[in-house]
Amino acid sequence: MISRRALEIATAALTGIFGVVVVVSSIDNGIGWSSAGVDAGTFPFLTGIIIVLGSLYNMGQGALGRGTLAMVRVAVTPSELRRLAGLFVPAAIFVAVIPIVGMYLASAGYVFAVLALPKQQSVFRAIAIAVATPLALYVVFERMFQVSLPRGALAAAFGF
């Protein structure tokens, strides 16, 4: 179970870290006024500062349990977390294997795994959807819009 407070603090920390990164890397570009006008780093530097300050405020509000959603104590229940992971983890694996096996194989495998393994659908229907998906991608992208999708290292090894 994830409490709302923890989620607020974590999100504010995330935005805050992004803000710090923005501030640090914009200092490299120079901030302030030079002969060519406003330096390239000035605008990002200011936005970075705003992000950091705003994140600190949001973190404080979250930690104190104030703000518009103060009544909601629990952000994610265990069963919700399981469903979230059930969607996100396979999607992340799908994205991770694209450089190896290519978009077509990866998408077919992903669809099959998501539909057949948790017994959401019958195996036959899962296979049908898993075959239809890359075919549809091929027709729409490669044929109609001439966007070539990655074929992956595996296909390259076989000389495609």
Next chain:
Amino acid sequence: MENLQSLLHGFTIAVTVPHLTLMVIGVLLGILVGVLPGLGAPNGVSLLLPLTFGMQPVSAIILLSSMYWGALFGGSVTSILFNIPGEPSSVATTFDGYPMARDGRPTTALATAFGSAAFGALVGVILITFLASWVAQVALAFGPPEYFAVYFLAFASFVGMGGAAPIKTVVALAIGFAIAAIGIDTVSGSVRLNMGIDELVKGVSFVVAVMGLFGIGELLIAVEEEFQARAVSSRVDWKEVFRALGRLPRHSIALLRSAAIGCWMGITPGGPTAASFMSYGIAKRFSRNGARFGSGEAEGIIAPETADHAAGTSALLPMLSLGIPGSATAAVMMGGLMIWGLNPGPMLFVDQKDFVWGLIASMYVGNIVAVALVLLTVPVFAALMRIPFAVIAPLIVIICVVGAYSVSNSYLDVVLMLGFGVVGYLFKKLHYPLAPLVLAIVIGDKAEDAFRQAMLMSKGSLGIFFANRLVTTLVLAGIALLLLPLVLQIVRLLRKPDEAAHEKVRII
């Protein structure tokens, strides 16, 4: 009169067989994303965007805007038949639409909703027809300081009137600016914020951001809230459709008031969702049948639907004439405009007459097409709701992945997209607003350029933002909007604490 002539010329562009076909496709796809929970107008338009890169700008914008109309209509279908809003902006339609449908009058509810929605859209389009070119003409005289002031006003109004926690809005805006700054700086040519990753030199395309934020992010939200579709009968009785439409003029005051609220909220970046809620609330307070709202009252459907569509349509006015989108969907479309090589803003009305008036004419035609199609396809799409979410979800993930990749054939974009998905989920969950984030990604660079050019003109003095009456008014209005939440907070503290607690409950 010149406007009418241009509009007629626009009709000759919009009413051609290929464009009518695109409208039908766009509207059908729009109804589809509108009906499917977890997908809405902004996601639909961003998912479709990569496919439009090779098209003529007019054709592309007709396809995307038709999808937008379709999504607005589709969202109402599920609100009324299933009590599940397909779109955030049609939440208010469930209040009276679903009770009416449950009482055995689904056709009446649907026809009332579509009729008033079409009226709202019509008012929005008429407003655009007559005001857009005038606003653009005024804006042609703008210099960099005026432009920055207008951008500032747009950002400030998100903070002041957006409805989310003000500091969260500010953080979302600033993150958008920082993301827009990644890559090569257009003024000095130096590389900014690439954080040591060479590939980031090309910058982060807003398409990648919206795919993740709206596509994956909303999917995660949708999968978390397990939903079950329990439909009332979705058969359409045609005689009742015309009877219900015939009864609409009786509610003309509600129609006009809601359309006015919608147009106002659409032009200022309040957006369709805020507009529909506000219109419902006001109708409830002023209607003679106010007490019966919530039990299937026709006016309870008319008010949110009219305002929703009026706001959705008029959100395109500032996008076209000033280059500032009034809603998240408009922001995505504006990003599209830039990718197709157009420069949104007043110059469009000078350089791209065919594009502008073709689009405006297509709004009239597209909305008629949308009303007809949505009525014809209600049973089909109602049946679609029975496709299990488990099948739809992986397909949406694949569309997002392929879409992000196809922007610039880069694998990094796919990974970034997934990252934006997590951010989108967290932001949505904790009520950080996404619209200002997208807006800042799309026009962050332009706002920064305007600021820096203004600074060059004034040799670094901020006084240029108070140099003439126009720019001073804009800047002061912006500052006032920024401070509005603070003032409200103080007022609330001065009142009794228990009243303040009530206020809080109401906001939720």
